[in-house]
Amino acid sequence: MQSDIGVYASTEGKLPDAVTDAAQPKVASLLAQAAALDGKYFAPTTGVTLADDGVIGVLFDAGANSGTSMTLTPTLNTANGQISQWTCAGAVVGGGTALASDRLPASCQ
Incomplete structure:
Protein backbone atom coordinates (compact mmCIF):
# COMPACT_ATOMS: atom_id res chain seq x y z
CA MET A 1 0.00 0.00 0.00
CA GLN A 2 2.76 2.44 0.93
CA SER A 3 4.70 1.77 -2.26
CA ASP A 4 1.54 2.15 -4.39
CA ILE A 5 0.84 5.51 -2.77
CA GLY A 6 4.47 6.45 -3.45
CA VAL A 7 4.09 5.55 -7.14
CA TYR A 8 0.90 7.61 -7.31
CA ALA A 9 2.65 10.61 -5.71
CA SER A 10 5.58 10.28 -8.09
CA THR A 11 3.46 10.13 -11.24
CA GLU A 12 0.76 12.61 -10.19
CA GLY A 13 2.93 15.04 -8.21
CA LYS A 14 0.53 14.94 -5.25
CA VAL A 19 -12.71 11.89 -1.21
CA THR A 20 -12.19 14.35 -4.06
CA ASP A 21 -10.36 11.97 -6.39
CA ALA A 22 -12.20 8.72 -5.49
CA ALA A 23 -13.71 8.42 -8.99
CA GLN A 24 -10.32 8.61 -10.70
CA PRO A 25 -9.17 5.09 -11.68
CA LYS A 26 -5.80 5.28 -9.89
CA VAL A 27 -7.36 6.45 -6.62
CA ALA A 28 -10.25 4.00 -6.96
CA SER A 29 -7.65 1.24 -7.31
CA LEU A 30 -5.87 2.36 -4.12
CA LEU A 31 -9.20 2.43 -2.25
CA ALA A 32 -10.01 -1.07 -3.48
CA GLN A 33 -6.56 -2.32 -2.44
CA ALA A 34 -7.04 -0.92 1.07
CA ALA A 35 -10.46 -2.55 1.38
CA ALA A 36 -9.12 -5.92 0.20
CA LEU A 37 -6.26 -6.11 2.70
CA ASP A 38 -6.71 -8.82 5.31
CA GLY A 39 -4.41 -9.61 8.18
CA LYS A 40 -4.08 -11.49 11.42
CA TYR A 41 -5.09 -8.43 13.46
CA GLY A 57 -5.72 4.00 8.70
CA VAL A 58 -5.58 0.64 10.46
CA LEU A 59 -8.32 -0.57 12.82
CA PHE A 60 -7.26 -3.61 14.85
CA ASP A 61 -10.02 -6.13 15.57
CA ALA A 62 -8.01 -8.97 17.15
CA GLY A 63 -5.14 -9.49 19.56
CA ALA A 64 -3.89 -7.22 22.33
CA ASN A 65 -4.61 -4.08 20.28
CA SER A 66 -8.20 -5.04 19.40
CA GLY A 67 -10.47 -1.99 19.31
CA THR A 68 -7.59 0.44 18.77
CA SER A 69 -6.36 2.14 15.63
CA MET A 70 -3.41 3.95 14.10
CA THR A 71 -2.44 5.92 11.02
CA LEU A 72 0.53 5.98 8.67
CA THR A 73 0.91 9.48 7.22
CA PRO A 74 3.14 10.24 4.23
CA THR A 75 5.18 13.43 3.89
CA LEU A 76 5.48 14.53 0.27
CA ASN A 77 8.61 16.32 -0.93
CA THR A 78 6.98 18.68 -3.42
CA ALA A 79 10.32 19.48 -5.05
CA ASN A 80 10.71 15.95 -6.42
CA GLY A 81 7.27 14.36 -5.97
CA GLN A 82 8.66 11.65 -3.68
CA ILE A 83 7.47 10.63 -0.25
CA SER A 84 10.26 11.55 2.14
CA GLN A 85 8.92 9.74 5.21
CA TRP A 86 5.99 7.94 6.80
CA THR A 87 4.87 8.86 10.31
CA CYS A 88 2.94 6.44 12.54
CA ALA A 89 0.58 7.58 15.27
CA GLY A 90 -2.25 6.28 17.36
CA ALA A 91 -5.43 7.86 15.99
CA VAL A 92 -9.18 7.38 15.98
CA VAL A 93 -10.00 5.39 12.82
CA GLY A 94 -13.24 3.59 12.05
CA GLY A 95 -14.57 3.77 15.59
CA GLY A 96 -11.41 2.51 17.28
CA THR A 97 -9.65 4.35 20.07
CA ALA A 98 -6.16 5.70 19.46
CA LEU A 99 -3.44 3.08 19.88
CA ALA A 100 -1.08 4.02 22.74
CA SER A 101 2.33 5.21 21.53
CA ASP A 102 4.11 2.38 23.37
CA ARG A 103 1.99 -0.13 21.40
CA LEU A 104 2.99 1.23 17.97
CA PRO A 105 5.17 -1.06 15.83
CA ALA A 106 8.86 -0.87 16.73
CA SER A 107 9.66 0.78 13.38
CA CYS A 108 7.38 3.69 14.38
CA GLN A 109 8.77 4.38 17.84
Whole structure:
Protein backbone atom coordinates (compact mmCIF):
# COMPACT_ATOMS: atom_id res chain seq x y z
CA MET A 1 0.00 0.00 0.00
CA GLN A 2 2.76 2.44 0.93
CA SER A 3 4.70 1.77 -2.26
CA ASP A 4 1.54 2.15 -4.39
CA ILE A 5 0.84 5.51 -2.77
CA GLY A 6 4.47 6.45 -3.45
CA VAL A 7 4.09 5.55 -7.14
CA TYR A 8 0.90 7.61 -7.31
CA ALA A 9 2.65 10.61 -5.71
CA SER A 10 5.58 10.28 -8.09
CA THR A 11 3.46 10.13 -11.24
CA GLU A 12 0.76 12.61 -10.19
CA GLY A 13 2.93 15.04 -8.21
CA LYS A 14 0.53 14.94 -5.25
CA LEU A 15 -0.84 12.58 -2.64
CA PRO A 16 -4.13 10.81 -3.40
CA ASP A 17 -7.29 12.45 -2.05
CA ALA A 18 -9.65 9.63 -1.16
CA VAL A 19 -12.71 11.89 -1.21
CA THR A 20 -12.19 14.35 -4.06
CA ASP A 21 -10.36 11.97 -6.39
CA ALA A 22 -12.20 8.72 -5.49
CA ALA A 23 -13.71 8.42 -8.99
CA GLN A 24 -10.32 8.61 -10.70
CA PRO A 25 -9.17 5.09 -11.68
CA LYS A 26 -5.80 5.28 -9.89
CA VAL A 27 -7.36 6.45 -6.62
CA ALA A 28 -10.25 4.00 -6.96
CA SER A 29 -7.65 1.24 -7.31
CA LEU A 30 -5.87 2.36 -4.12
CA LEU A 31 -9.20 2.43 -2.25
CA ALA A 32 -10.01 -1.07 -3.48
CA GLN A 33 -6.56 -2.32 -2.44
CA ALA A 34 -7.04 -0.92 1.07
CA ALA A 35 -10.46 -2.55 1.38
CA ALA A 36 -9.12 -5.92 0.20
CA LEU A 37 -6.26 -6.11 2.70
CA ASP A 38 -6.71 -8.82 5.31
CA GLY A 39 -4.41 -9.61 8.18
CA LYS A 40 -4.08 -11.49 11.42
CA TYR A 41 -5.09 -8.43 13.46
CA PHE A 42 -7.47 -6.59 11.11
CA ALA A 43 -10.37 -7.56 8.88
CA PRO A 44 -10.91 -6.97 5.16
CA THR A 45 -13.15 -4.04 4.09
CA THR A 46 -12.94 -2.27 7.49
CA GLY A 47 -9.43 -2.95 8.80
CA VAL A 48 -7.43 -0.74 6.44
CA THR A 49 -8.65 2.52 4.94
CA LEU A 50 -7.21 5.23 2.74
CA ALA A 51 -8.04 8.80 3.73
CA ASP A 52 -7.20 12.20 2.28
CA ASP A 53 -3.55 12.99 1.54
CA GLY A 54 -2.60 9.31 1.35
CA VAL A 55 -3.12 8.62 5.05
CA ILE A 56 -3.49 4.90 5.75
CA GLY A 57 -5.72 4.00 8.70
CA VAL A 58 -5.58 0.64 10.46
CA LEU A 59 -8.32 -0.57 12.82
CA PHE A 60 -7.26 -3.61 14.85
CA ASP A 61 -10.02 -6.13 15.57
CA ALA A 62 -8.01 -8.97 17.15
CA GLY A 63 -5.14 -9.49 19.56
CA ALA A 64 -3.89 -7.22 22.33
CA ASN A 65 -4.61 -4.08 20.28
CA SER A 66 -8.20 -5.04 19.40
CA GLY A 67 -10.47 -1.99 19.31
CA THR A 68 -7.59 0.44 18.77
CA SER A 69 -6.36 2.14 15.63
CA MET A 70 -3.41 3.95 14.10
CA THR A 71 -2.44 5.92 11.02
CA LEU A 72 0.53 5.98 8.67
CA THR A 73 0.91 9.48 7.22
CA PRO A 74 3.14 10.24 4.23
CA THR A 75 5.18 13.43 3.89
CA LEU A 76 5.48 14.53 0.27
CA ASN A 77 8.61 16.32 -0.93
CA THR A 78 6.98 18.68 -3.42
CA ALA A 79 10.32 19.48 -5.05
CA ASN A 80 10.71 15.95 -6.42
CA GLY A 81 7.27 14.36 -5.97
CA GLN A 82 8.66 11.65 -3.68
CA ILE A 83 7.47 10.63 -0.25
CA SER A 84 10.26 11.55 2.14
CA GLN A 85 8.92 9.74 5.21
CA TRP A 86 5.99 7.94 6.80
CA THR A 87 4.87 8.86 10.31
CA CYS A 88 2.94 6.44 12.54
CA ALA A 89 0.58 7.58 15.27
CA GLY A 90 -2.25 6.28 17.36
CA ALA A 91 -5.43 7.86 15.99
CA VAL A 92 -9.18 7.38 15.98
CA VAL A 93 -10.00 5.39 12.82
CA GLY A 94 -13.24 3.59 12.05
CA GLY A 95 -14.57 3.77 15.59
CA GLY A 96 -11.41 2.51 17.28
CA THR A 97 -9.65 4.35 20.07
CA ALA A 98 -6.16 5.70 19.46
CA LEU A 99 -3.44 3.08 19.88
CA ALA A 100 -1.08 4.02 22.74
CA SER A 101 2.33 5.21 21.53
CA ASP A 102 4.11 2.38 23.37
CA ARG A 103 1.99 -0.13 21.40
CA LEU A 104 2.99 1.23 17.97
CA PRO A 105 5.17 -1.06 15.83
CA ALA A 106 8.86 -0.87 16.73
CA SER A 107 9.66 0.78 13.38
CA CYS A 108 7.38 3.69 14.38
CA GLN A 109 8.77 4.38 17.84
